[in-house]
Amino acid sequence: VDDAVMAPDLTSSLSFLSYIPHTPCRLFLEACGGAGTAALVAAQRFAGRAYSFDIAERSTTCANFNARLNALSDFEARTGDTYAPADGLQFDRIVVHPPCVPVLHHTWLY
Numbered sequence: 001v002d003d004a005v006m007a008p009d010l011t012s013s014l015s016f017l018s019y020i021p022h023t024p025c026r027l028f029l030e031a032c033g034g035a036g037t038a039a040l041v042a043a044q045r046f047a048g049r050a051y052s053f054d055i056a057e058r059s060t061t062c063a064n065f066n067a068r069l070n071a072l073s074d075f076e077a078r079t080g081d082t083y084a085p086a087d088g089l090q091f092d093r094i095v096v097h098p099p100c101v102p103v104l105h106h107t108w109l110y
Contacts, residue, residue, distance in 0.1 A: 025048070055081055
């Protein structure tokens with residue numbers, strides 16, 4: 001599968017979560033969201049509404065599915081390139097967890 005979704009329980013994902021401030025904010029965005037882990041945590045714990053954007057449809061589907069599993073109504077994952085899915089929204093907090101694996105030939109879609 002060329003559009004793999006990064007697992008939320010990887011060491012790198014858990015480390016990323018530890019750097020995000022958990023202070024209240026109105027609108028939260030996780031760009032390069034993958035499974036949407038940071039935005040899901042934000043929606044559950046400190047954000048009025050949280051979004052996860054990713055270029056891969058599979059990631060968006062996974063993130064929205066996780067939100068439904070956890071009964072999070074203040075969460076939305078959207079698919080698109082960079083900031084395009086924002087559709088005019090302005091965010092109080094934006095976090096980005098981009099892929100950090102340099103490659104010569106792309107195998108996966110990030």
